Amino acid sequence: MRPLDPRLLRYARGARSILGLGAVIALVQTSCTLGFAWFVAQLVSRSIAGDPVEELLPSLWLLIGIVVLRAGTVLASDSVNARGSAIVRSQLRRALAGAFETLGPGWVSRRSSAALTTVAGRGLDALDAYFGRYVPQLILTAIAMPIIAAVIFIQDPLSGITVIVTLPLIPVFMILIGFATQAVQRRQWETLAHLSRGFLELVAGMATLKLFGRQHRQVRRIRTVTEEYRVETMKVLRFSFVSGFALELLSSLAVAVVAVGIGLRLLDGSLLLGTGLFVLILAPEAFLPLRNVGANYHAAAEGVTAADEVFEILDEAKAVRESPSAPHQVGDSATVGDSARRTSGLVLDGLGVQYDELRVLDDLDATFPAGVVTAVVGASGAGKTSMASAILGFVDATGSILHDGGRVPPTPGGRRWLSWAPQRPVLIAGTVGSNVALGDDAPDEALIVEALSALGLSALPLGHPIGAVGDGVSGGQAQRIAIARALYRLRRTPADAGTPVLLLDEPSSALDAASEALVIDAARDAARSGAAVIVITHRPSIVEHADAVLEIRLRSERVQGDEVMLHG
Numbered sequence: 001m002r003p004l005d006p007r008l009l010r011y012a013r014g015a016r017s018i019l020g021l022g023a024v025i026a027l028v029q030t031s032c033t034l035g036f037a038w039f040v041a042q043l044v045s046r047s048i049a050g051d052p053v054e055e056l057l058p059s060l061w062l063l064i065g066i067v068v069l070r071a072g073t074v075l076a077s078d079s080v081n082a083r084g085s086a087i088v089r090s091q092l093r094r095a096l097a098g099a100f101e102t103l104g105p106g107w108v109s110r111r112s113s114a115a116l117t118t119v120a121g122r123g124l125d126a127l128d129a130y131f132g133r134y135v136p137q138l139i140l141t142a143i144a145m146p147i148i149a150a151v152i153f154i155q156d157p158l159s160g161i162t163v164i165v166t167l168p169l170i171p172v173f174m175i176l177i178g179f180a181t182q183a184v185q186r187r188q189w190e191t192l193a194h195l196s197r198g199f200l201e202l203v204a205g206m207a208t209l210k211l212f213g214r215q216h217r218q219v220r221r222i223r224t225v226t227e228e229y230r231v232e233t234m235k236v237l238r239f240s241f242v243s244g245f246a247l248e249l250l251s252s253l254a255v256a257v258v259a260v261g262i263g264l265r266l267l268d269g270s271l272l273l274g275t276g277l278f279v280l281i282l283a284p285e286a287f288l289p290l291r292n293v294g295a296n297y298h299a300a301a302e303g304v305t306a307a308d309e310v311f312e313i314l315d316e317a318k319a320v321r322e323s324p325s326a327p328h329q330v331g332d333s334a335t336v337g338d339s340a341r342r343t344s345g346l347v348l349d350g351l352g353v354q355y356d357e358l359r360v361l362d363d364l365d366a367t368f369p370a371g372v373v374t375a376v377v378g379a380s381g382a383g384k385t386s387m388a389s390a391i392l393g394f395v396d397a398t399g400s401i402l403h404d405g406g407r408v409p410p411t412p413g414g415r416r417w418l419s420w421a422p423q424r425p426v427l428i429a430g431t432v433g434s435n436v437a438l439g440d441d442a443p444d445e446a447l448i449v450e451a452l453s454a455l456g457l458s459a460l461p462l463g464h465p466i467g468a469v470g471d472g473v474s475g476g477q478a479q480r481i482a483i484a485r486a487l488y489r490l491r492r493t494p495a496d497a498g499t500p501v502l503l504l505d506e507p508s509s510a511l512d513a514a515s516e517a518l519v520i521d522a523a524r525d526a527a528r529s530g531a532a533v534i535v536i537t538h539r540p541s542i543v544e545h546a547d548a549v550l551e552i553r554l555r556s557e558r559v560q561g562d563e564v565m566l567h568g
């Protein structure tokens, strides 16, 4: 772990002001430490020398003032660090949410959702120890240590040299401990992510696990991972205890050496009592912040390990933002025919999609004209949803996508013309109405009612509550609410967005024949109003009512030049 990761300053702007304020507070604290040591040494040596109390009173008042000021700086430092830590964590969480948006649903779907929520939740919370305790001590060390060491050297060169020689031993020792801890800390963090994943699977899949009698196995797995987590945590703690002990021993020995030197010179009279006392009080203060850095290192390291992962995600999103055409190559193909450029609606020209090693689509050409319902059919796994994901900008794709003759950008933004209902309906906690008008700042109630009625959901009140994962409605209702959302968005397509495109991915997979007929009517109405309608389906009844059919064959069954067939 680097003492201070520069990426933290880059991604969490709030961190800069905390560091600035922390430096000012550290400077005041160092002045207080020096003042405190000076006045205590003076008061003791002058009392022993027999100075009258009245003459000592001004120094006493100053000492009391310094003590109060020092307490004030501790209070200020605590509140700055607590507020700063909260600001930084919320800035990093916002940046992370922005990164997820940039990287897109395709990226998120390839990651473990449990690991992502652990890093964004518990992981970033662990930064509290880093900001609340570790960083302030690091700043104090950088400011107080050289000043105090210099003052000791000026007052008593011999003690100064002892302090200057022994001080670097502590950071050297800490670096060695740091190397050893890094691996255990990462293992502890990975086990935690593993544990979260196990719990998520147990909770989300409880019904299935119980039905197949696998719940005990899952519980046993969690028990094993919990044990692994305990072992890893104990390893981290062992390092923490040993390093705390060693740091304490090192600094105590160094202070003892200084104290013995001062004592001997006080005895032989070569050092004044005031100076000796001053240096003796100051010496532990030179080691204290560095010792505290070491003591807080392990608590901070968990947050830093998590922050490391956050920074990797933020860097990835930054790279995508800076070169949007690098991973997503849609729009790179050389020439697109004139007819494609003149088509109102959507044209795919040589579209290719690949997931790591798995090539799903290659060189797919298709036209989805305005006013036409096109059914997209093909065997399971042929790549129909992958084509939809490419149109949505969710996956890396090659080739070109043209909307009204203009190239569609590779990232998901800038598709005001596109309305989509996914294969698996995603409902957000709220109400039926808020789900249909999702993303609309000024929802049109009449349109919401119209979209729901078109799908036979007029009996469902707009205010009907929906839970976090679509609880509160049936599977078929959830699917129709998701389609109603697409119909609502279609009706709200801005006039200057061009030909509206309605993309429905297996819209009737959870519906009965009557509801399916309503979906077909809604798709036909949309085409009549001028939209290009694409319906991915396995249902013969939808294919029958389509104006055109695009068949995507499994890659293994494709023949060169016969990748797809379009029936008009």
Ligand SMILES: Nc1ncnc2c1ncn2[C@@H]1O[C@H](COP(=O)(O)OP(=O)(O)OP(=O)(O)O)[C@@H](O)[C@H]1O
Pocket: 106, 109, 110, 355, 358, 360, 378, 379, 380, 381, 382, 383, 384, 385, 386, 387, 423
């Ligand atoms: N995010 C992904 N990462 C890796 N492979 C994927 C991903 N999404 C889909 N695939 C693979 O791509 C292939 C095509 O999947 P796709 O979902 O496009 O098929 P589909 O034609 O829509 O199938 P279905 O009719 O069953 O919905 C499948 O082999 C699938 O396993």
